[in-house]
Amino acid sequence: MKVCHFCGNKNLKNTQVQYTYKHYDNFLVVNDVPCEQCEYCGEHFFKGSVLKQIENEFISIHSHGKKVKKELIIPVEQYSEIQSSHN
Numbered sequence: 728m729k730v731c732h733f734c735g736n737k738n739l740k741n742t743q744v745q746y747t748y749k750h751y752d753n754f755l756v757v758n759d760v761p762c763e764q765c766e767y768c769g770e771h772f773f774k775g776s777v778l779k780q781i782e783n784e785f786i787s788i789h790s791h792g793k794k795v796k797k798e799l800i801i802p803v804e805q806y807s808e809i810q811s812s813h814n
């Protein structure tokens with residue numbers, strides 16, 4: 728029987744989510760990644776093989792220059808800078 732590692736709830740449902748893999752300042756966003764979600768606390772659980780596949784894809788893109796279908800431009804701010812503008 729599967730149990731949520733966080734809250735101990737036994738009701739996990741199969742779903743698909745957007746997964747963001749991050750290594751230093753490099754990112755890979757993968758849509759529709761299969762996982763199980765706790766129906767009580769909402770925590771996601773991914774199979775090791777799924778995470779390994781995403782990691783391999785990340786290496787292909789960032790180390791071997793693999794071309795991807797779509798890229799996002801992500802705004803980056805420093806909190807100390809955005810903080811002062813609201814005073």
Ligand SMILES: [Zn+2]
Pocket residue numbers: 731732733734735736765766767768769770
């Ligand atoms: Zn839970």
